[in-house]
Each structure stands twice: as structure tokens, then as C-alpha cells.
Amino acid sequence: MSEIYDIETYEPRRGVGYLINRVKAEMLAVVDRELTADDQLGPLEVSSAQFVILATLSSGGQKSASDLCKGISYDAGAMTRMIDRLEDKGLLQRTRSPEDRRLVYLELTDAGKAAFPRMREISLRVLNRFLRGFSKAEARQLEAYLLRMLENAPSGA
Amino acid sequence: MSEIYDIETYEPRRGVGYLINRVKAEMLAVVDRELTADDQLGPLEVSSAQFVILATLSSGGQKSASDLCKGISYDAGAMTRMIDRLEDKGLLQRTRSPEDRRLVYLELTDAGKAAFPRMREISLRVLNRFLRGFSKAEARQLEAYLLRMLENAPSGA
DNA sequence: TGACAATGACAGCCTAGGCAACTAATGTAC
DNA sequence: GTACATTAGTTGCCTAGGCTGTCATTGTCA
Numbered sequence: 001m002s003e004i005y006d007i008e009t010y011e012p013r014r015g016v017g018y019l020i021n022r023v024k025a026e027m028l029a030v031v032d033r034e035l036t037a038d039d040q041l042g043p044l045e046v047s048s049a050q051f052v053i054l055a056t057l058s059s060g061g062q063k064s065a066s067d068l069c070k071g072i073s074y075d076a077g078a079m080t081r082m083i084d085r086l087e088d089k090g091l092l093q094r095t096r097s098p099e100d101r102r103l104v105y106l107e108l109t110d111a112g113k114a115a116f117p118r119m120r121e122i123s124l125r126v127l128n129r130f131l132r133g134f135s136k137a138e139a140r141q142l143e144a145y146l147l148r149m150l151e152n153a154p155s156g157a
Numbered sequence: 158m159s160e161i162y163d164i165e166t167y168e169p170r171r172g173v174g175y176l177i178n179r180v181k182a183e184m185l186a187v188v189d190r191e192l193t194a195d196d197q198l199g200p201l202e203v204s205s206a207q208f209v210i211l212a213t214l215s216s217g218g219q220k221s222a223s224d225l226c227k228g229i230s231y232d233a234g235a236m237t238r239m240i241d242r243l244e245d246k247g248l249l250q251r252t253r254s255p256e257d258r259r260l261v262y263l264e265l266t267d268a269g270k271a272a273f274p275r276m277r278e279i280s281l282r283v284l285n286r287f288l289r290g291f292s293k294a295e296a297r298q299l300e301a302y303l304l305r306m307l308e309n310a311p312s313g314a
Numbered sequence: 315t316g317a318c319a320a321t322g323a324c325a326g327c328c329t330a331g332g333c334a335a336c337t338a339a340t341g342t343a344c
Numbered sequence: 345g346t347a348c349a350t351t352a353g354t355t356g357c358c359t360a361g362g363c364t365g366t367c368a369t370t371g372t373c374a
Binding site: 204206207231232234235238239242257258259260 | 329330331332333334338339340
């Protein structure tokens with residue numbers, strides 16, 4: 001069975017890799033703009049990267065920092081600094097586990113819980129805007145394609 | 158016409174935005190690993206981000222730094238520093254235009270031209286690996302979906 | 315129990331991108 | 345021709361992620 005791209009005709013600038021790169025960059029840029037322009041969230045100066053962490057944290061129960069890292073293939077050093085920033089903004093709280101003192105449990109503060117729905121709404125709106133013209137079936141198919149690519153990654157999923 | 162994601166059921170962690178993020182990160186990580194592990198390219202310490210610039214530069218007659226930035230929605234400041242790194246590695250060359258002395262023309266050096274085919278080969282191989290199990294028709298459809306999303310971006314394409 | 319491995323969080327150094335301020339060169343309007 | 349605007353490139357400051365090494369804590373095994 002022949003490969004998708006072959007060495008004679010492959011143009012990096014037109015391939016799936018390049019396109020995914022571009023779409024990701026454009027989408028995050030729009031989310032960042034909307035977050036800073038929002039009346040409620042603007043003063044918090046929350047970025048799209050920070051929203052990803054809060055979203056992962058808010059879905060699912062009590063989580064340690066390392067659980068969060070494993071779940072999204074995130075670097076532990078980057079996570080430490082990200083938590084610092086979110087803690088400074090008062091959106092998130094660290095708690096040392098008494099059972100295993102190596103673990104740091106993470107929890108949204110009341111301010112974090114209050115701000116999250118609005119962030120979720122903004123990310124939803126931007127996503128829908130990028131999917132303008134898509135039927136629901138097409139969107140589901142796109143999700144399925146991306147999932148299959150993720151499963152082809154060395155880390156599995 | 159109803160939207161793709163609706164406010165009641167939307168879960169950021171499962172949407173297209175999150176998936177694109179993940180796929181992009183996993184793909185670039187693999188390309189980076191392959192680039193550093195390669196016998197020919199390893200010593201150059203070329204990153205996937207640097208490859209993107211070289212690929213854009215080597216395809217088509219676009220030459221100046223700002224042309225490059227516009228073509229891929231790239232920040233001008235980031236571009237300056239990227240060119241610095243690529244020039245340090247001897248893969249790329251700056252030339253001031255004599256007609257318009259504001260412009261900086263970019264060109265691959267002989268070393269850059271020599272290294273590029275191997276980079277292209279590696280990025281092709283990684284891309285094919287992530288598309289394992291895809292038919293060619295599915296891959297073309299995925300490309301089409303991503304292009305449509307790009308066209309929905311505020312910057313147009 | 316004591317040596318050693320494994321784990322979780324963290325700090326330092328690197329590449330990297332976005333934004334704002336600045337400089338030099340060019341274009342435009344009066 | 346001078347004043348102003350625009351454009352290209354650069355620089356500084358910020359967030360951000362990857363990698364390596366370090367430290368404290370926990371688990372394992374002889």
C-alpha cells in the first residue's frame with residue numbers, strides 16, 4: 001500500500017502538517033484576542049494556553065500537577081511555571097497532599113470557578129466560527145481524523 | 158442553522174480546537190526528535206520551527222523577510238531572531254536590497270540547499286506515519302477541511 | 315534496616331512567538 | 345521641498361514549552 005505523500009511531489013507548505021500548524025496558530029490568536037477584549041475576563045489577562053489548563057483541570061475530579069502533565073503531554077517544568085502564573089492571578093490553588101508529600105493537588109479557586117464558564121463560552125464561539133460552513137457530520141469526521149492521528153502518535157493518545 | 162458545538166454539551170477537551178493543538182504538538186515533537194537523531198542533520202541542531210521557515214523560503218520566489226512573515230502570519234520580531242539563528246548555523250543568508258534599502262532578501266546558502274532535501278524527507282516520513290491507516294481520499298479530505306478552517310480565519314488564508 | 319531506584323515538583327538554560335517601541339528608508343501630500 | 349505617513353527590520357519585554365539536573369519523598373529489595 002502506497003504512502004499518502006511521496007518523495008517526488010511532497011510540498012511541506014501544502015501538507016497536513018503545515019495546515020494544522022497554521023490553523024492552530026490562527027485559532028489561538030483569535031481566542032487570545034477575544035479573551036483580552038472581554039469585559040469580564042480582560043482584566044484577568046488570561047491566555048488561551050492558561051484556558052487549556054483550567055479546562056483540563058475543571059473536567060474531572062481532584063488532580064495532581066503530574067496527572068495534568070501526563071494527560072496532555074505537557075512538560076513538568078512548564079507546568080510549574082504555568083501554575084505560578086495562574087496562582088498569581090488567583091484562579092487556581094496549590095495544596096500539598098498529606099498522604100504523599102511529593103504530590104501537589106490543584107483546585108480552581110472561587111474566582112476561577114466564576115470565570116471559567118465565560119472562557120468556555122468564548123472558546124466555543126471561536127471554534128464555531130472556524131467551523132462555519134461545516135455540517136455536523138463533517139465536523140464529527142474532522143474530529144475522528146484528528147483522533148486517528150493522535151492514536152498514531154508514539155505516545156499513543 | 159444550528160452551530161456545530163452548543164453551550165450545553167460543549168467540552169473544550171474534546172473539541173476540534175483541543176485536538177488540533179495536541180496533534181500539532183505531537184507531530185512537531187516527533188519531527189524534532191528525528192531531526193536531532195539524524196546523522197547528517199543532527200550536528201546542525203535544526204528544529205522543526207526552523208524547518209518550516211526553510212521550507213517556505215525554498216518553495217517559490219518569495220524573498221524578503223516581510224514577504225515570509227505575511228505568507229505564514231509570522232511575527233516580524235520572531236522572524237528577525239529566527240533568521241539570526243539560521244544565519245548562525247550557516248543555512249541562510251541576508252542581503253540588503255540596493256533598490257529599497259529597507260528590504261532584506263533571504264537566500265539559502267549552499268549548506269542550506271544541501272541539508273534541505275534530507276529535512277523534507279524526514280518531515281514527509283513523520284507525516285506519513287501520523288496518517289497511517291488513512292486512504293488517500295481521506296487525507297485529501299482532511300486537507301480540505303483544514304483549508305476551509307483557514308479560510309474562516311479573520312486573516313483570510 | 316539500609317542502599318538504591320523511582321517519582322513529583324521545581325529551577326536554570328535554551329528556543330520560540332506576540333506585542334510595543336524604535337530607527338531607517340521610502341512614499342505621499344501640501 | 346518639507347512635513348507627515350507608511351513600511352521593513354530590529355530590539356526589549358512578556359508568556360510559553362522542552363530539556364537537564366536537583367531535591368525531597370516514597371517505594372523496593374536484599
